[in-house]
Amino acid sequence: MDYLSRTEELLLLAVWKLQDEAYGLAVRRHLSKLLGKEMSVGAVYVPLERLVRNGLLETWESEPTQKRGGRRKRFYRLTPQGMAALNAVKQLQESAWQNLPSLGLNLAS
Numbered sequence: 001m002d003y004l005s006r007t008e009e010l011l012l013l014a015v016w017k018l019q020d021e022a023y024g025l026a027v028r029r030h031l032s033k034l035l036g037k038e039m040s041v042g043a044v045y046v047p048l049e050r051l052v053r054n055g056l057l058e059t060w061e062s063e064p065t066q067k068r069g070g071r072r073k074r075f076y077r078l079t080p081q082g083m084a085a086l087n088a089v090k091q092l093q094e095s096a097w098q099n100l101p102s103l104g105l106n107l108a109s
Contacts, residue, residue: 003085003088003089003092004085004086004089005047007043007047008047008050008051008056008085009086009089010031010034010035011027011031011044011047011048011051012051012056012057012078012082012085012086013086014027014030014031014034015027015057015076015077015078015082016078016086017030018030019077020075020077021075022075022076022077023062023073023074023075023076024044024045024048024074024076027044027048027076028041028044031044048076051082052076054081055079055081055082056078056079056081056082056085057076057077057078057079057082058076058077058079059074059075059076059077060074060075060077061073061074061075062075
């Protein structure tokens with residue numbers, strides 16, 4: 001199985017967190033706040049589209065609105081394959097962090 005990159009993982013988690021409000025700009029804002037630095041447009045939209053092509057996300061469009069000049073918003077949601085990929089990376093991380101010698105960082109287990 002191919003594991004997710006950290007960026008892909010964070011994008012899928014953001015879509016999951018935002019649920020029905022997961023459109024490109026909202027995902028970008030969420031990640032920028034989470035990471036404490038501004039994410040570029042390309043750093044968000046390019047991997048989002050790759051995740052759609054790979055079947056981990058699906059999209060739907062809103063109705064056009066006057067506020068958006070007649071344009072639609074493109075929303076994202078996790079597919080069952082996306083959920084499975086997040087679960088796999090979570091299990092891998094939990095396994096990797098198990099039974100490590102103490103780093104003296106008082107990490108919660």
